[in-house]
Amino acid sequence: MMTIQIDIFSGFFGAGKTTLIKKLIDEKVYSKKVMIIENEFGDIPIDGEFLKKFNIEIKEIKAGCICCSTANDFNDTLIEIIDAKETERIIIEPSGVGKLSEIVKIVKKVEAENDARLNMVISAVDVTMYEEFSNLFSEFYEDQVIHASTVVLSRTQSVNDEELQVVVSKIRELNEKAQIITTPWDDLNGIELVELSEADVKQETLKEAFTEITTDEVEYDPERPHDHDHDEFTSWGIETPKVYSLDELTSIFQGLKNEEKYGKVVRSKGKVQVDSDHWIEFDFVPRQFEIRASEPDHTGRITVIGHDLNKENLINIF
Ligand SMILES: [Zn+2]
Structure with missing residues (x-):
């Protein structure tokens, strides 16, 4: 082996x-x-x-x-x-x-x-x-x-x-x-x-x-769990039967750049219906919004990941 x-x-x-x-x-x-x-x-x-x-x-x-x-x-x-x-x-x-x-x-x-x-x-x-x-x-x-x-x-x-x-x-x-x-x-x-x-x-x-490796980093110690600043990162997701137009989606993701209102959105991904027989998958990072054709699914799904997300406002925009 x-x-x-x-x-x-x-x-x-x-x-x-x-x-x-x-x-x-x-x-x-x-x-x-x-x-x-x-x-x-x-x-x-x-x-x-x-x-x-x-x-x-x-x-x-x-x-x-x-x-x-x-x-x-x-x-x-x-x-x-x-x-x-x-x-x-x-x-x-x-x-x-x-x-x-x-x-x-x-x-x-x-x-x-x-x-x-x-x-x-x-x-x-x-x-x-x-x-x-x-x-x-x-x-x-x-x-x-x-x-x-x-x-x-x-x-x-x-x-x-x-x-x-x-x-x-x-x-x-x-x-x-x-x-x-x-x-x-x-x-x-x-x-x-x-x-x-x-x-x-x-x-x-x-x-x-x-070469002898010298490092001042502390050895990994399972008894000593540390913490680091990722607690404020959250993800929020919905399942939705809603049919979005491409324009609507584009303007939603333009809107998400408003940090005061939604928090710092760093990523979003999803699959939604865009008209009676078309579905798309989308991928959003702050400087890019990509969409591609997709297979129909039983329901649409949207996930948003970010820092200090305002879930109430997210629900409203979608
Ligand atoms: Zn960690």
């Missing part, structure tokens, strides 16, 4: 970590049996249809954040999967506000005591929101950049070269060694991405073998 490889896909809400995982699976990067540990903390989970299609098992940890309040649960889940020896790769998808350094610490500890190896630590970062989010949520936002071995920038097609360069150099300031991927995702080849990220990890491991 091979040593189980563990890959972490971190990223703030809307940065695209779920899309990235699905892309890699869809492009058959994972030929081995995969298990996904998903920390659904206000996030939107990978759809069941997709999991079924690729025969992927998923363990959801919903009760809290795997980097703090449910760290023990996360630790036990990892060990359970490793001990069961039914899978060869584990994908960890932390929530948008998970502190990557804490998650890496837990995985490193598990790695030291079990037949498993931390393989890739990837962070997805929305290039259009970097400036704003790193100012607003620096504690865990920058942590996700600092502790990644590969940073995959999303929505690079939406900025010009100069803007892209500014973000790349800011990321470089925080993390000297990470691979920074700037290719638009439609052109990004999953296999190449993984080869690059894994090669990087191998180099790192070699380096680590020859």
Whole structure:
């Protein structure tokens, strides 16, 4: 039996970590049996249809954040999967506000005591929101950049070269060694991405073998749960039979930019009916609103994630 490889896909809400995982699976990067540990903390989970299609098992940890309040649960889940020896790769998808350094610490500890190896630590970062989010949520936002071995920038097609360069150099300031991927995702080849990220990890491991690692960070201690500022992040969702016109949806999402009224909306996703026989799926991040045609469903669904959300006003606008 091979040593189980563990890959972490971190990223703030809307940065695209779920899309990235699905892309890699869809492009058959994972030929081995995969298990996904998903920390659904206000996030939107990978759809069941997709999991079924690729025969992927998923363990959801919903009760809290795997980097703090449910760290023990996360630790036990990892060990359970490793001990069961039914899978060869584990994908960890932390929530948008998970502190990557804490998650890496837990995985490193598990790695030291079990037949498993931390393989890739990837962070997805929305290039259009970097400036704003790193100012607003620096504690865990920058942590996700600092502790990644590969940073995959999303929505690079939406900025010009100069803007892209500014973000790349800011990321470089925080993390000297990470691979920074700037290719638009439609052109990004999953296999190449993984080869690059894994090669990087191998180099790192070699380096680590020859240099004593000194760190002033505290060791992960399961008895000492810490807290970090993600309690004010909430998600709000509705199921609705309502038929929206595209204009209506567009103006709703324009309206959601009003922070005083709705709170800081960082992400929204949903599937709704737009006329008697058409359905769409939409994806909203503050600088982008994407829609695509979809299959009819039994009811419409809308999820909004943000900081200090005003649920009453959200109900009214939808
Ligand atoms: Zn946490």
